[in-house]
Amino acid sequence: MRPEYEEAAMDYHIPAHVEDLRAAIARFVEREIVPCEQDPACWDAHDNIASGALESLRAKAREEGLWCLQLKPETGGRGLDKVGMAVCYEEMNRSIFGPVVFNSAAPDDGNMMVLEKAADGAQKERWLKPIVEGRVRSSFAMTEPHPGGGSDPGMMLTTATRKGDSYVVRGRKWFITGAEDAEHFILVARTSDDERRGLTAFLFHREEPGWQIERRIGIMGPEEHGGHCELVFDGLELPADRILLGEGMGLKITQMRLGPARLTHCMRWLGLAKRCTEIADEYAKNRFGFGTRLADRESIQIKIGDLAMGIEVGRLLVMKAAWALDQGSFARKEISMAKIHVANLLHKAADVAIQINGARGYSRDTPLEWIYRYARQARLVDGADEVHQMVLHRHFASEGWDFWKWPVTP
Template identity: 40%
Template sequence: MSELPGAVDRLAEKVRDFVIRDCIPEEAAWRASGEEVSEELRRALMARARDAGVYGLHLPKAFGGAGLDHRGKAKVLEAAGYSMLGPLALHCAAPDEGNQHLLDVVAEGSHREDYLRPLCEGERSCFLMTEPGGAGADPAGMKTLAVRDGGDYVINGRKWFITGALGARFAIIMARDASAGGAPTLFLTPMTTPGINVIRPMEVMAHDSTGGHCLVDLVDVRVPASAVLGEPGQGFRYAQVRLAPARLTHCMRWLGAAQRSHDVARSHAAHRHLFGDLLGHHQGVSFQLADNEMDLYAARAVTAQACAVLDAGSQGRHESSMAKVFVSEAASRVVDRSVQILGGLGVTGMTPVEHIYRSIRAFRIYDGPSEAHRMAIGRRSLPKGDDLLPDLTDF
């Protein structure tokens, strides 16, 4: 690992202490508002994180981070996820964390100063890939088109479920590039570029971000050729640079939220008396707590193994897909059992578990639904070449 394990553990503990002290007290008023996290609250929490020395630990050292590898990030981001406000305070929430990683790997020259630096310093961004009609789980169905016009590109299309679009400083746009045979190209451009129209935020199950999940129209958006991120026609390859680690950072943050739900449930089970005994002593509840412990343990192990593959230099597409499916479903089970253990209390706003329950449901869809990942995992598992066994049905 890039840091000694003990040092990473101390960083994670520092983050957890910060989250408990500075983020959790802000949750009740925010949840009661029923609104997105305001930009004012986000910036106030980032200022507190800077004062506490925990802001941006996941960032590369050149931009103020701790230079952690993926296994180190796993511990720090899980600690941040213990509060739904923690990732916003540390500026490691989606989509910004994924965009920070993508730009650090791919961006060169002025793109690093004009886009990556302000993003690392606390500005927000958005990633315009997903489209109505399925071009999210299946980007091959993308219809947004970029056409060369002299020294510029002109982009037209519609994007949706674009997290953080309201108030974002810039966008990374994925569009089919007519000059590259229709292969996707990534473009960097300010959100103030004429023709980028945020139509409206889409109503979602739970509000736990800043800037909404928006419908965005691109109407004759003209950008210079210098706006191309990396090389033309390499959008799919660069998207994998972003998406494989981003699946794992989703796992990390949501494990923190699942642990929080489990902690609330087990504390309740240790205090509540029912039918002449502690609630947690009844087998039905004890078994649910045990299943939570096992799901959390296994989810951390799966995430750590996938992180190790990335740290070894592999793209980790197969491993990150498996981790994303397993952790999203295991963490959802943990939160669901926590609601059940809490009983009537679990469906009220008197604990954070009800909000986490609504929020975590989307995790099985974000960054590819479980079904799309299962399809890819299954196809990759088919033996090929020297691994291909004789057809056992061919007598």
Template identity: 40%
Template sequence: MTERAETIAAKVETFVRDIVIPYEKDGRRDHHGPADALVRELREKARAAGVLTPHVLPDGSHLTQRETAIVLRRSGLSPLGPLACNTAAPDEGNMYLLGKVASAEQRARFLDPLIAGVARSAFFMTEPAEDGGAGSDPSMMQTTCRRDGDHWVINGRKKFITGAEGGSVGIVMAKSDDGACMFLVDLPDPAIRTTRVIDTIDSSMPGGHAEIDIVDLRVPAHQMLGASGEGFKYAQIRLSPARLSHCMRWLGLAIRAHEIAADYANRRHAFGKPLVDHEGVGFMLADNLIDLQQSELMIDWCASVLDTGSLGTTESSMTKVAVSDALFRVADRCVQVMGGTGVSGDTIVEQAFREIRAFRIYDGPTEVHKWSLAKKIKRDWIAAQA
């Protein structure tokens, strides 16, 4: 690991442990996530500490994926850490995509405010299943776009759009006669209408997850991201690193949950000795160490592949499956070790359990990634027979 990444990661960890964690009891939040006022206050503190958007360097370049991994893991030690440091989803993934695909004009208008931490963003891809729309299969996209002079007109419905409420920058996916397209839009826009913010198991993302109607949205042609019909290619540029970034952040929270559970097991006594001395408890904590270490190794391996310039779709699928399942086991054991306290709001363990459970679904549920891997196994077998 590079010295610059170690230095940045150490600063981020100190900031999250000393400044951010005390805010976990702050009441400025609702069922869907922290209020924007709380996020702004935390980001000002991050700016003062020199840890705002730490994965993007002053010249606009990004840390490598391996370097990013240790920085985002430290930011994830609190559910508020990624928000404070501006390493949270969906903004971090959207920054990465815009840095790779956007024009200089688009970067100045839409990317720079995200990097500065003064704007939030949303990625409009997923659609309602009841409409037969795109979920884990983006090829089912129902949202359309058509050229009208110097504009594109977009119509459709979207669902589970994280951060649309209160966001300033939107990336909207739609299909033209050429295929999938992406558009950069300013939010709010009267043509983009929130029909409801959905109640979900997780509660760490400002704005929650919204259901959206898009009715005759007119977007200037120069706000198309890249070229018409190339949207699926751009989605892969974004999604493979974004899956890995989720793994990085939630590894940090799982580490924190394990720390809390281990402390509880050493302090709490039952039947004449500390809980940790009972094999049923001690072995669960031992299994946590194994899962956490394996998750770290999987993340580092996948990051190394992405750093070669590969899209890393196979590697990111394997890592997303392995890490999300392993971290859920860790969170579940932490709850079990702590008993009634584990399911209460007295510690962050209960939220860690909820957040990591949701992680097993978004950015592709475990079963979809396994199906994709099975298809690769079949393709490789057919190729070997030729």
């Protein structure tokens, strides 16, 4: 072997401490959370885990050191990097109720990570610490109804107008995840017409006057805690110390918040896709028809084998993007590829698993119908498929053949 090939440039091993956490999460999910899925008393009216059951499980997760793994130790977490998060989040979401138990579910997950990076000391103490401790929930208010900003934040119409040492907010937001149960909010509003520095991120509390939840928007469901709401701002007044990172830095906040959040969605969705495959495989091994076990039919083997391959492709895309983030890259191309593939994979996994399970899959005897309804949003949230495909075309148009270039070890 030539000397330059003696040391491998790629290493797919994970650190021992990450494997220990993954195994502990797997045991916790199997022992504590999956049984909760099967107990009607654990469900709330919006097809999510009820608050009583959630708080009990959260207390156990804290006791076992499985709380807020994604945050730095000084913030209250275990200091996992993005690669470690990919391993652990996938394991958490073997259960439909998993991530929220470990305080690793959207929108709190992304809000905590952006506040950890962007907030100053006083802001972390007031706005971040209570979320980390599980005492409050949070929400990120950016998306607006037509003709306002959606995937394109440059179209944002909600304004924050300077008034002495304060800012007065007027406008409308919608599909704001978790708003009904949230106490702490991150709000993005327009402070000028500058193309790059026209948006600013603010912090506010639900009890402050000058805004209201107009409605909780009914969706195909199931719903996150606090639903998806339409908010109206008609004079919310915020002091200047509520600005996050600085005036005009709102676009940067959205980039810091949404890039990693898209990837953490993918990490969790891989766990759900694996659960679908697990349920399908288990049923096929035990169901007989016309003298033959389903698992012995070539058509079923092809379906399950194709899902297994699709999941592994998704894991590789997620891991590459996670690694790139850990190296300091924005990983926009890598995250877009992972987002498109895993969102579509999740929908396919639920659909195939329902088909293999037949009427059982369509019923509520398994979580498959829950996952199927949930999966349809995956191709829309945090940028629709088509938006990410345009992002990839933009990269290809500028990079050409280098679109597929391998990074070279120094």
